[in-house]
Amino acid sequence: MSNIFNFSAGPSSLPASVMERARHEFRDYGGLGVSVMEISHRSHEFIEIAERAEADLRELLDLNDDYYVLFLHGGASMQFAMVPLNLAGISDTADYVDTGSWSTKAIIEAKRLTRVNIAATSRDHDYDRVPGFRDWRLSKSARYVHLTSNETIGGVQFHEFPDTGDVPLVADMSSDFLSRPVDARRFGLIYAGAQKNVGPAGLCIVVIRKDLCGKDREHTPSLLSYGVLAQHKSMFNTPPTYNWYLASLVLDWLKREGGLQAMEIRNRRKAEKLYAAIDRSDLYHSPVQRSHRSIMNVPFTLSESELEDRFLEVAKTRGLLNLKGHRSVGGMRASLYNAIDEAAVDALIEHMESFEKTTR
Ligand SMILES: Cc1ncc(COP(=O)(O)O)c(C=O)c1O
The missing domain is CATH 3.40.640.10 (Type I PLP-dependent aspartate aminotransferase-like (Major domain))
Structure with missing residues (x-):
């Protein structure tokens, strides 16, 4: 678990x-x-x-x-x-x-x-x-x-x-x-x-x-x-x-846990980490303008969309679940609600980076 x-x-x-x-x-x-x-x-x-x-x-x-x-x-x-x-x-x-x-x-x-x-x-x-x-x-x-x-x-x-x-x-x-x-x-x-x-x-x-x-x-x-x-x-x-x-x-x-101020600090830190990983990669892309990006739901696409199924399969073997984007827009989506620890985001970024390396 x-x-x-x-x-x-x-x-x-x-x-x-x-x-x-x-x-x-x-x-x-x-x-x-x-x-x-x-x-x-x-x-x-x-x-x-x-x-x-x-x-x-x-x-x-x-x-x-x-x-x-x-x-x-x-x-x-x-x-x-x-x-x-x-x-x-x-x-x-x-x-x-x-x-x-x-x-x-x-x-x-x-x-x-x-x-x-x-x-x-x-x-x-x-x-x-x-x-x-x-x-x-x-x-x-x-x-x-x-x-x-x-x-x-x-x-x-x-x-x-x-x-x-x-x-x-x-x-x-x-x-x-x-x-x-x-x-x-x-x-x-x-x-x-x-x-x-x-x-x-x-x-x-x-x-x-x-x-x-x-x-x-x-x-x-x-x-x-x-x-x-x-x-x-x-x-x-x-x-x-x-x-x-x-x-x-x-x-x-x-x-x-310290109320909403503490939640915001935590949530911003998690989201910023993930967006930074997306922005420095060649494989992942955020479809949302920077100043309007959500700190709760982070959708991203893969520049080679045929890799998406493989990305999800490998993610699952690493315990990273439910990353598939909504059926109406496709791609990926990581939801980073209050109960999601920073360790989850770290694990996701690790997966994204190692997956990108294997595809290059
Ligand atoms: C922003 C927003 N509004 C409304 C809804 C609908 O919620 P419910 O399924 O509880 O009616 C959702 C569900 O995910 C949502 O994300």
Whole structure:
């Protein structure tokens, strides 16, 4: 096990100590003689887990009381629909910034529910960048501006965020949530599927400014209403309790590891090492402009694409798993989420360099 390095884009590696603790508590949580997944979400033991998770997240993000934190079902994709359903009417306009596959999916869903203005897109550049803020064409009456802070497939990341004035900024932070400090007060709403940096798939965390809650359309189903969910503390129905518990362990781990500043330093160091190895080689190539490269997902191609299968085969024999790029873009992708140690990156670079030598 110790020689396995898992670069999966999601669901992805969780911290080893969290997995050990979950294993230890699996059949007997806190001396109850049963598992967390076998107790009521209304039990005081589970409420304590839920409250601790929220308090830890608030501390990590330095969140003030103007925001609700929600722990929801449905993954990040559910938010593609919930955001317009709650923040805009059918004939209102919402601004979207298109930086790749995930923003495109959010746009397709939003178009079913409201008018979408594509304020900026990097499609003509094969999604190799974040469009410059000065070129964004924001609508005068947009209900919100939506962006994807990190494109998990394309490896393009926002390293700063625009000022949208009074128009709430909404961010899909699924693949870089809790990987670096973010000033949450600049956002009306942040959502993140848990399966990269927080826990198992299926759980989605939403941080929403309180004044944006309770404005959903008349026919919005209760389970899709931020107002209803906030009022019931994310327990309008049975929440994904075991995922929530695992997220609570990860949040506790994050605090012990020094919080988001420490994560950012670590994540930058890992990514910089890998990009440096790519940039000094003749075989590997990064498709993303330098200033927009992601510190979480590092896609790269081989100049001789017929070598890709061999690269992956040899990688596997060295315990380097899940390096194949997304099926829509091909190539390779190394995801360097919080739980990935620098040793994994060192092992990957060693493999890349020795593989390159054997092909020359
Ligand atoms: C940036 C981004 N947004 C949304 C999603 C969709 O998440 P889910 O599958 O949890 O709905 C993903 C999944 O990988 C993602 O990377």
